[in-house]
Amino acid sequence: MIGMWGSRRAGKTTFVSALYHEIRRRKEEESDIWKMVGQTDAANELLLRDWERFRSSNFPETTPSDVVAQPLIYEVTRPVGDEPKTTTPARSWSGSLRKMSEWLIRAGADRETITLNLFDPSGEFFSQPNRLIQDDPVATQCRNMLRSSDGLLCFIDPTRSDDNEYFPLIFRNCVLLSKLLNEEAGGSLPVPVAIVVTKADQFPEAFRDPRAFLRSTMGRAAFGALMDYCERREFFAVSSVGTGNVEGKGTDFKPLDQPEPEGVWAPIAWLLDAMNGRL
Amino acid sequence: MKPERRPWIAVYLVAGVVAAFVAAIWNARLTQFFATTSATGAIVFFLLLPFLVIITRPAFVRTGARVHRGIGVLAAFRKGGAIGFFLRSLAAWIGAMLLVSGLLVVTWSAGGIALAAAISNWVYVASSIVLLAHVVPDAGFIAAMAPPMTVYVTGAPGSGKTTFIGVAGLDTRSRERGSWTLTPTEETTLLTSSLHGSSQHVAASSDAVSGEYTIVPHRAWSQFIGSRPVPLALVEVGNRHEGRRRRDTGRTGFIITLRAGEATSRASLDAIRQQLSMLHKLAGAPASRIARPVALVLTCVDDWTTGSAKTLVSDELAQLFDEHCRRWEAFSATSQLREDGKAPEQGELVAAGQLSVLAWLVTKI
Numbered sequence: 323m324i325g326m327w328g329s330r331r332a333g334k335t336t337f338v339s340a341l342y343h344e345i346r347r348r349k350e351e352e353s354d355i356w357k358m359v360g361q362t363d364a365a366n367e368l369l370l371r372d373w374e375r376f377r378s379s380n381f382p383e384t385t386p387s388d389v390v391a392q393p394l395i396y397e398v399t400r401p402v403g404d405e406p407k408t409t410t411p412a413r414s415w416s417g418s419l420r421k422m423s424e425w426l427i428r429a430g431a432d433r434e435t436i437t438l439n440l441f442d443p444s445g446e447f448f449s450q451p452n453r454l455i456q457d458d459p460v461a462t463q464c465r466n467m468l469r470s471s472d473g474l475l476c477f478i479d480p481t482r483s484d485d486n487e488y489f490p491l492i493f494r495n496c497v498l499l500s501k502l503l504n505e506e507a508g509g510s511l512p513v514p515v516a517i518v519v520t521k522a523d524q525f526p527e528a529f530r531d532p533r534a535f536l537r538s539t540m541g542r543a544a545f546g547a548l549m550d551y552c553e554r555r556e557f558f559a560v561s562s563v564g565t566g567n568v569e570g571k572g573t574d575f576k577p578l579d580q581p582e583p584e585g586v587w588a589p590i591a592w593l594l595d596a597m598n599g600r601l
Numbered sequence: 602m603k604p605e606r607r608p609w610i611a612v613y614l615v616a617g618v619v620a621a622f623v624a625a626i627w628n629a630r631l632t633q634f635f636a637t638t639s640a641t642g643a644i645v646f647f648l649l650l651p652f653l654v655i656i657t658r659p660a661f662v663r664t665g666a667r668v669h670r671g672i673g674v675l676a677a678f679r680k681g682g683a684i685g686f687f688l689r690s691l692a693a694w695i696g697a698m699l700l701v702s703g704l705l706v707v708t709w710s711a712g713g714i715a716l717a718a719a720i721s722n723w724v725y726v727a728s729s730i731v732l733l734a735h736v737v738p739d740a741g742f743i744a745a746m747a748p749p750m751t752v753y754v755t756g757a758p759g760s761g762k763t764t765f766i767g768v769a770g771l772d773t774r775s776r777e778r779g780s781w782t783l784t785p786t787e788e789t790t791l792l793t794s795s796l797h798g799s800s801q802h803v804a805a806s807s808d809a810v811s812g813e814y815t816i817v818p819h820r821a822w823s824q825f826i827g828s829r830p831v832p833l834a835l836v837e838v839g840n841r842h843e844g845r846r847r848r849d850t851g852r853t854g855f856i857i858t859l860r861a862g863e864a865t866s867r868a869s870l871d872a873i874r875q876q877l878s879m880l881h882k883l884a885g886a887p888a889s890r891i892a893r894p895v896a897l898v899l900t901c902v903d904d905w906t907t908g909s910a911k912t913l914v915s916d917e918l919a920q921l922f923d924e925h926c927r928r929w930e931a932f933s934a935t936s937q938l939r940e941d942g943k944a945p946e947q948g949e950l951v952a953a954g955q956l957s958v959l960a961w962l963v964t965k966i
Contacts, residue, residue, distance in 0.1 A: 493794060494790045494791075
């Protein structure tokens with residue numbers, strides 16, 4: 323299970339549609355092995371409804387905060403050897419051993435099928451952390467899903483419309499997640515976290531160095547809290563629509579043309595490897 | 602069968618097969634080794650090894666949605682139920698020993714001396730391999746909560762009491778950071794957030810504040826016996842009042858904050874004397890020296906250094922603390938740490954040193 327975490331309009335649902343778009347593009351341009359198939363009604367519904375909207379140059383609707391979110395389960399098939407090259411060394415000798423045994427098992431196979439289980443809660447839980455600790459079915463479901471997440475996609479929106487500081491929000495969310503995943507002991511999150519700068523098409527420097535970009539955008543305190551709580555982390559910059567492919571003002575944005583997602587597969591690929599102990 | 606137990610079946614099977622090969626190939630050598638060294642030692646070893654294997658069997662401890670492995674006997678002591686664990690282990694050991702002994706007697710009386718030796722050698726080797734697998738450390742688990750601790754924070758007005766309490770959870774610079782974690786409660790994150798962005802950090806409030814944290818020491822042996830979280834309350838003892846006094850559980854410590862620039866002034870000595878007399882009352886030791894640990898924290902330091910800051914304390918001040926406190930230590934802490942020669946943005950919190958203070962206090966308490 324991968325939990326998606328980020329504020330409203332950070333682009334979580336759009337990210338899923340962009341992921342599907344990216345896999346379709348790869349299937350057409352790189353290899354017909356690439357495939358992403360929904361395994362649940364919620365997953366298929368999202369692909370049918372939101373991806374159609376996305377393809378017709380509209381962003382998907384924001385996830386409502388009063389509906390119990392269902393996990394989005396997809397089966398993704400990718401060519402073997404597609405794993406992104408990473409500079410992160412194996413964490414332990416057992417990690418290296420597992421990596422080697424997987425390599426032996428997959429030797430000769432040309433494809434790998436992965437079950438991608440995504441949880442896309444409403445951004446309201448991130449924007450108003452008090453909401454997450456409330457005792458209603460939606461918040462309870464959200465807490466349970468986050469608690470059983472094996473990895474997190476943390477979406478940071480550099481175009482936040484409010485003028486509030488990042489620190490209070492990031493700090494409170496980090497502490498809340500820490501208490502959810504580690505119970506009362508707290509401390510750093512026990513799962514890998516892909517920290518994703520969304521809407522990077524508007525900030526080319528984010529693609530060059532997402533970590534440095536976040537540090538300057540969020541400020542030292544917020545960035546420090548994020549680093550402190552996310553011990554196993556990697557930084558990514560993504561654009562769900564592609565550079566120069568969006569128009570609008572304030573919070574009302576619209577893709578200009580067919581989306582051309584950039585960097586959307588990398589955080590998923592890294593998380594899958596990190597969750598499977600390959601990193 | 603629980604999923605976390607499945608890999609262990611494979612471990613035991615592999616250990617059994619490897620031990621069978623070793624016993625088959627080096628049976629004579631192993632028998633000779635045990636026979637020529639010490640027969641009594643060999644018997645003790647033969648009985649002890651399986652018992653160690655049984656009591657070190659994996660104990661699976663759930664933290665949140667994750668399951669960690671601990672060493673059975675240590676986890677039982679740490680989480681309770683040690684007597685039941687010991688009795689079950691004893692029963693399993695007696696059962697195993699009866700089985701093996703019966704097998705040895707049967708093969709021996711049937712004339713298969715070499716086979717009997719091979720069985721006992723197999724037990725030695727298989728037990729050694731499994732024992733080794735049992736004590737290989739895991740990521741560690743979270744043991745039951747320790748009894749709560751309270752640290753009273755006092756100091757002159759403007760010396761940074763509230764800031765210390767509020768920013769403690771943001772300290773990522775202290776050298777203890779690698780082995781200690783300090784996580785605030787939801788309420789305390791609100792205090793921290795309220796300090797962030799304010800130019801002076803603390804509105805001069807007439808209310809004494811308190812912050813609640815969970816502090817966890819992760820020691821080298823925590824991988825085997827788990828880490829024990831300690832609920833830690835930092836309670837401000839106000840300038841003219843004693844703050845929210847808590848039930849004294851005997852697990853208390855004290856912090857006196859002092860602005861670093863005032864460490865040598867006459868006025869600060871008088872103020873510290875007042876703070877110490879207040880601590881005497883809080884500690885219930887009006888005449889004798891305070892037995893509870895006392896940390897003198899020099900705040901607002903420009904050049905923060907990790908660890909003791911006793912060299913920054915004047916002789917007079919040190920003498921005063923020696924007279925009043927049995928155990929005291931000086932530290933420096935800041936919430937405005939300069940990095941790469943740059944001060945933080947206006948109101949931004951960049952904390953350092955607070956965790957060193959709290960780790961020292963928790964260790965001493």
